[in-house]
Each structure stands twice: as C-alpha cells, then as structure tokens.
Amino acid sequence: MNPRRPRSDGERTRAAILQSAMRLSTVDGLEGLTIGNLAKSLGMSKGGLYAHFGSKEELQLATVEAAGAVFVAEVIEPALRADPGVPQLLAFCDAYVDHLERLTFPGGCFFAGAALEMGTHRGPVQEKVAEFHSGFVALVREFVRTAVALGQLPDDEDPAGLALELHGTLLAVDTSFVMYGDSSVLDLGRTVVRRRLGVKAT
Amino acid sequence: MNPRRPRSDGERTRAAILQSAMRLSTVDGLEGLTIGNLAKSLGMSKGGLYAHFGSKEELQLATVEAAGAVFVAEVIEPALRADPGVPQLLAFCDAYVDHLERLTFPGGCFFAGAALEMGTHRGPVQEKVAEFHSGFVALVREFVRTAVALGQLPDDEDPAGLALELHGTLLAVDTSFVMYGDSSVLDLGRTVVRRRLGVKAT
DNA sequence: CCTACCGATCGGTAGG
DNA sequence: CCTACCGATCGGTAGG
Numbered sequence A, B: 001m002n003p004r005r006p007r008s009d010g011e012r013t014r015a016a017i018l019q020s021a022m023r024l025s026t027v028d029g030l031e032g033l034t035i036g037n038l039a040k041s042l043g044m045s046k047g048g049l050y051a052h053f054g055s056k057e058e059l060q061l062a063t064v065e066a067a068g069a070v071f072v073a074e075v076i077e078p079a080l081r082a083d084p085g086v087p088q089l090l091a092f093c094d095a096y097v098d099h100l101e102r103l104t105f106p107g108g109c110f111f112a113g114a115a116l117e118m119g120t121h122r123g124p125v126q127e128k129v130a131e132f133h134s135g136f137v138a139l140v141r142e143f144v145r146t147a148v149a150l151g152q153l154p155d156d157e158d159p160a161g162l163a164l165e166l167h168g169t170l171l172a173v174d175t176s177f178v179m180y181g182d183s184s185v186l187d188l189g190r191t192v193v194r195r196r197l198g199v200k201a202t
Numbered sequence C, D: 001c002c003t004a005c006c007g008a009t010c011g012g013t014a015g016g
Helices: A009-032 A035-042 A046-050 A056-081 A086-101 A110-118 A124-149 A159-180 A184-197 B009-032 B035-042 B046-050 B056-081 B086-101 B110-118 B124-149 B159-180 B184-197
Strands: none
Touching: A009 A035, A009 A056, A009 A110, A009 B009, A035 A046, A035 A056, A056 A086, A056 A110, A056 A124, A086 A124, A086 A159, A086 A184, A110 A124, A110 A159, A110 B110, A110 B159, A124 A159, A124 B159, A159 A184, A159 B110, A159 B124, A159 B159, A159 B184, A184 B159, B009 B035, B009 B056, B009 B110, B035 B046, B035 B056, B056 B086, B056 B110, B056 B124, B086 B124, B086 B159, B086 B184, B110 B124, B110 B159, B124 B159, B159 B184
C-alpha cells in the first residue's frame, strides 16, 4: 500500500533468492540451477526455499521474470531515454555492452544463454523466455523503423534485417566475452555498431 | 592399417555413441548430458558406455571433437571449395544456414550452445570448445583479409569487425531458429549476409 | 524458516 | 558389453 514502507523480511529474502538464482543461472543454466546449490549459496536450507517457491519450475519462472526486469532497467530504459531513431539504437547497443562490461551476471547476458538453453525445452519457462526475447527484438525493429521514417537511415533499410545484424553483433560480443574474458571485444562491438549505423566514433 | 577394411564393432559403437551424444548435447547441454540418458537413447547399459569412455569428461571431450569434425565437413569444407575472398565468405555463411536448416542437430549449432554453456566452466572441455570456436572465427577473418587483398571489399574494411558482424548474424539466426522453429529467419539471414557482402541475391 | 526424510538419478566401480 | 552395486545429490514433502 505505502510505497515508502520498507520491504518485509519475506520480500527481501525473495529478492535475495532471485538475485542469486539469476547469477547461478547464467553460469549453470536454468536447468542446471539446483535447489541445493541455490540454498547453499544463500546459507539457507532447501526447505526454506520451498517456503518461497513451490517447485523448481516456479523458481525458474520467477528468475526469468526478475532477469527481464534487470534487462529493462539496464538496457531498455537507457535506450528509451535517448532521442528517437538512431540515437535509441546506439543507446541500446551501448547499454547492452556496458551491462556485459560491468559483469551484471557472471555468465554474461541472461537471455542469450536462456534462449539457446530453453529453445528445445518446450514449456512455460521457454515461453516466458521467448516472450521477453521477441519483445526485445521487436523493440529494436521499432527503433529502426523510426530511424528510417526520420530519414536517419536509408529508405530501403530492412528493419528485420538490421535488427538481426545488431542483435547478432551483440550476441557475438557476449559469446566472445564470456568465452575468453577478453574485454577488447567490447570496444570492437561498440565500433562495429557505430560503423553500421553511420555514427562517428566518439 | 588398411583403410578399406570395415570398421570394427568397437569403432562403430563408438561412432554411434558420439552421434547420440552430440544430438543430446545440443538439447540438454554438455553438462546436462548424462551417462544414463545417453545409455537409454542407445539401448545399452551405463557399464557398456564406460567400456568406451572412462569418465564423463572424456565423453564430453570426444563429443566436442566429433562435433568439430561435423562442423568442418558441413560448413568449413564447402567454404574452402569456393573461390577465394567473398565467395568463400558467402559459402561459409550459406553452409552454416544450410546446416541449421537440415537439422543436423536438434538443438541447432553445437558450438553456439557449447560456447555459452562452457564459457564460465574452466577446464579441458571449455578449452577444447574455445579452440574450435576461435579457429572458426580466425578462418572467417582470413577470408575477409583475402577479399580485401583481392579488391572485393573496401580497403578500410576491418577483418575482425566484419568477422564479428557475420559471426553475430549467424548466431542470431541460430538463436531465433532454435527458439521459434521459424524457418523464415534462415532466408532473412541469407539475405542480410548477401547485402553486407555486396552480393546480389540469386 | 528448520530438520528429517522420500524415491529417483547422478557419476563411477567391481567383477565378470 | 552386462548386472549389481556405491555414496552423493536431485526435486520434493511432512511436520513443525
């Protein structure tokens, strides 16, 4: 009711569980996440976890939801705050690379991993991952459409095609960064995005 | 000794095990692959599997090696058979998309999944995945360098940057194809690659 | 939020 | 290549 009221113990514990679950998921996967490991990382018992989540699937669904909120806060919102068109596309890509660079999660982008892992595991968890994933891609396509309408990109630019290229470049950056821990690929990604969007390097 | 001699029973069984292990790995991951599941899928006992592989890690290493051989045969070799430069880049990307389309593995590209999964799991398996992964990326960079040297691409084209873009586009195609099973993204990928390389659609 | 427990499955071994 | 087994851990439950 009152937004200034501090979170209850239950809410704080739940948030701590989900924070740990997101981090562990990017390392071991949403299926590789186990109740036992999660409990140990939090210093609590398995029984305690089941007081918050009735099943592993419920925990997975809540974890995907929490990761979606993090992605919105760290990547989507900075993009929406930029000027319409190319600046939004650039802000989105930069925010994505920044969010990798600051090691928000130890295993890189939550949704890059979750999409590949859950792609062939049909069910409620996969559906929720797909929902977020397709929402993010649709937003990038919208940014491209706006940029074309504003004359910032050529008239014949295909929104779906450019969205695939940018999405792909970010996936390749994530993969290389997670695989080699080499942060030089972050700057390479920033440069490639600028060149593709016709924006001068800063 | 004699290459015409038929494979022994042991060799044929080993090949069948690895074929099943590659397929299961693209669905459940290299860590999610279990000896019990693999044995069941082959109609044999767990003990039987341990006659061929002394440990799960040995099995994982052999599976990565086998997947590398499949990738070389299905994607690298068609590229090497094309004319140097842009035709090799195009052949590489087309062969990659074809290899997704024909459902070589049920979970899409073996190395796309393995790179993200094993990125944070340091050890011999991750090292072998990284070895193949960086080899493939290095080859694409070589193709770009050749294309620039032959005047097929602009002099200021950055090999590492273009390799990242093409690699990324293929990763995005793989992810969308696995996630939504929608084959239209395969043609979108082929189109995007042609536009980026300045090749007319066929 | 805890302890104590359930049947099932994990990776792996012994012995054949 | 098999059966039979090992201790550890899995997801989940009972009862508090």
